[in-house]
Amino acid sequence: MEKEYWRWPESRWTSSDIDWKTGDIISAGVDVGSVSSQAVVLVDGELFCYSNYRTGSDSPESAQKVMDKALEETDLTLEKIHHTVGTGYGRVNVPFANRAITEIACHARGANFMYGPSVRTILDMGGQDCKAIHCDEKGKVTNFLMNDKCAAGTGRGMEVFADLLSIPIEEMGKLSFKVEKEPEPVSSTCVIFAKSEAVGLLRKGWPKEKVLAAYSSAMAHRVVELLERIKVEKDFAVTGGIAKNEGVVKRIESELKIEALEPQHDTQIAGALGAALFAKALVEKERGLR
Amino acid sequence: MTVVGIDCGAKNVKALILEEDKILAKSSVLSGFDQKAAAQEALDLVLKDASLKKEDLAHITATGTGKEEVGFSLGTITEVGANAKAINSLFPSVRTVIDVGAEEGRAIKINDKGKVIDFAINEKCAAGAGTFTETMARALEIKLEEMGSLSLKSQKAVPMNAQCAVFAESEVVSLIHAKHAKEDIVRAVHDAIADRIASMVRKIGIEKDVALVGGVARNIGFVDSLKRDLNLDLLIPDDPEFSCALGAAFAAAEKAKGG
Amino acid sequence: MLAHYGYKDGSGDYFIVIDTDKCDGCGECVTACPYGVLEVGEDENDPFREEPVAKVTEDHRKKIKYSCAPCKPTSGKKPLPCVQACSPDAISHSW
Structure with missing residues (x-):
């Protein structure tokens, strides 16, 4: 087979010091891009796990796969997540998402978290x-x-x-x-x-x-x-x-x-991270917390 | 009096020898990566063909994107000016000239004397010129020359969204995977480029008659799409890719006469 | 928010800019545009905004150089219908 020079390394990460069971709000964001997809899970607004994989030809399948990958090395399951926001090019094709928000809004929100409010x-x-x-x-x-x-x-x-x-x-x-x-x-x-x-x-x-x-x-x-x-x-x-x-x-x-600014996490997760933050805010709104 | 017009295009260098109003010889050479050498080769070819020597020429005028590269020319003329001269002589009734080359598209409005009134150019983006069709032909694994006739076989074009030649390449590949007929994809490609050319022409206002020149005018599929989009007939010279070179030759003749 | 809809390619910059703080969602620009380039709807980039806002339709975002060309003849330029129709002065074109 011909060498695929464009292929980039995929990744996943889990926090070593968060126990999701003690969390109040578990929120997720899935960014289905044209080339790569990311899933991020937050426990009370803290980064719990994420994954970054190549998008396949089918958006719903790619969304499912990247979410499975994020949860893979944890004992958290999809049903335990309170709210999920989809974003990116394939945002309306995330089967388990409660809402879709544009990648523009999500990137700004995600970068604000990743790099701090001075961004x-x-x-x-x-x-x-x-x-x-x-x-x-x-x-x-x-x-x-x-x-x-x-x-x-x-x-x-x-x-x-x-x-x-x-x-x-x-x-x-x-x-x-x-x-x-x-x-x-x-x-x-x-x-x-x-x-x-x-x-x-x-x-x-x-x-x-x-x-x-x-x-x-x-x-x-x-x-x-x-x-x-x-x-x-x-x-x-x-x-x-x-x-x-x-x-x-x-x-x-x-x-x-x-x-x-120096990134502390995979730079590709900004959109999904912002989506997860919006998901958290939407849960708070639902619960009358904001 | 014998003169040469040379059109140093992005893809081909075209040269033409004019004796009074008669074309003695024509040549077309791939520009490759050395336009200067290609221009020399094109000149040598026409001279040989007409059994003439460079000393026999009263004047040489260059045009085309690489006109400054032509070392032996005695003067230059813009592509817009050259086309206006050529078309006014070939089709005096024409008021709008559309020129679609490999890397640029132009729309030129002229008066009855061939004077340029207004013009618009599509440049620096492959989506607006012949390179777009060529890139799509490669993605479809079809010869460029076959695109035209294949396109005419289509009953309906498939929708195509990409507005960039690079993105359109992958869209075409996914359309093939989705089992769309190649002729329908080709028609979509021609409709897309025709749509972009037509909107450029509308910017200068369309006045009849309308002529189409440039290498892409050889593509009958594109011509069909453009006619449909503009909803009018197009006058196309026999050798549409030589229009600019012919105009440059007219300019050379004027110069030689001391005009 | 200044929302830039459109693109930059080799041939130039083509953006319609909508100032969403000024836009009141009246929809006059939608009626004024002869080519259906604009629409009024939910602000996709501000999930917490309740009021509708003007935006460039998805269909036209990648080809506004061509969609807007008829309103921008090379000679005899007239004021743009969308810009003229906007009383809060929220719309501008980059080219």
């Missing part, structure tokens, strides 16, 4: 979209844009280059710095045109690392332009799959002259 600007680079969100100290969205029309600046753009250059996706960040001097960025924004530009550079004898550096900085530049539309304000956090690509993140930081 004002969130960049989420997903598999097939790119979101720029500005939020207040409560994690409420104040300004946003989402680009899911064009592949440039999304994980898909990087996947195209992983395949073209035969570099595994998780090594792309590191390799993009193996250049003596930062090359001029690829001039085309469009991934199709950027790819043919890259083929031309390879024919000219450019090493793959140099081509990768040129593409990474073009991608960073494009994302910065999107961010500037919603105005960048400190603190700044990067979530989503490409947050794991230091080649893009470091170049964004240097162009913005702002450092992104």
Whole structure:
């Protein structure tokens, strides 16, 4: 079988010091993205467990699978969860969800929890979209844009280059710095045109690392332009799959002259985490607590 | 008087020799990754074909996205200007010219003298030009030349949502997996690109007659979709991809006459 | 909240911006738009907002460059119907 250079490592995590049985509100969030899906379970608003898996061709099945994975190494079961919110591209296809909320709202809420209330600007680079969100100290969205029309600046753009250059996706960040001097960025924004530009550079004898550096900085530049539309304000956090690509993140930081906050958990869970927080708030509302 | 018009396009370099009003020879060479070399090759080919030498030429005018790469040209003209000249000579009744090339689409409004009144361009996004169809042909594992006739066999297009060539590639693959007929997918591809071209044309206001030029005009499936979208007939020259080169040759002739 | 609907691609930036704090959900823009680009409904990005709000329909979000093209001729530009219809001044276009 042909090597799949785009394939990224899946993950799951359980807290070592929370006993769900003592919890009052158990809430969950499931983010079914176009490429990856995540499930997060909170016990009284504290992170209990999560998982991050590749989305299959069937959204309801992927939602079920990622939830099963999150609960896998715990003795918690789905029936014990009080409220579940679905989010992401497949949010209306989560069979066991009580409600669907957009990934914009969920990402802001999740990042507010993951990175703290000082976060004002969130960049989420997903598999097939790119979101720029500005939020207040409560994690409420104040300004946003989402680009899911064009592949440039999304994980898909990087996947195209992983395949073209035969570099595994998780090594792309590191390799993009193996250049003596930062090359001029690829001039085309469009991934199709950027790819043919890259083929031309390879024919000219450019090493793959140099081509990768040129593409990474073009991608960073494009994302910065999107961010500037919603105005960048400190603190700044990067979530989503490409947050794991230091080649893009470091170049964004240097162009913005702002450092992104260090993530403490898998950067891909922000959406599902926000959904779980909304689920908790909805239970509280139901119980007349807020 | 003999002149050359050369159109250095994103995909092909086209060269054409004009003697007074007669076309002596034409050539088309893949641009590849060295437009400069391709332009030289295209020139050598037409000269050989017409049994002429470079010294016999009164003037050479270049056009196309790579016009500055043509080392031997004596002048340049924009693609918009070149098309206006060519179409005004071929079809004097035309007021709207649509040019769809590999990487760019253009809509040009001209008057009865071939003067450009207004124009709009789709560029820098593969979804708005011929590259879109080519990328989809690859995803469908069909030859580009077969797309047109296959499209005409379709009774109904399947809905297609992606507006980006990269995302459309995966959408096409999932449509194949969902067992949709290839001709219906191809028709959807042509309808999608025609829709984008048509809305660009509407920006300048459509005035009849309307001509279609550029390499993509060879694709009968696209032509059919565009006619349906605009709800009017399109005049297409015999060699639609040479329209720009012909216009450049006219410009060269004017220059040589001291115009 | 400033809601940016639309996209940026190689050819440019195409966003319709709706200021949801100014928007009162009156729906005048929906009637004014000749191409069905706008709608009024629940604020998908603010789960706790009760009042309806204007937004760009899902169908048009990825192609507003084309959907809005007829209102933006290359010459003889006129005021945009949606922007003109909005009395609280909540709608703007980026291009």
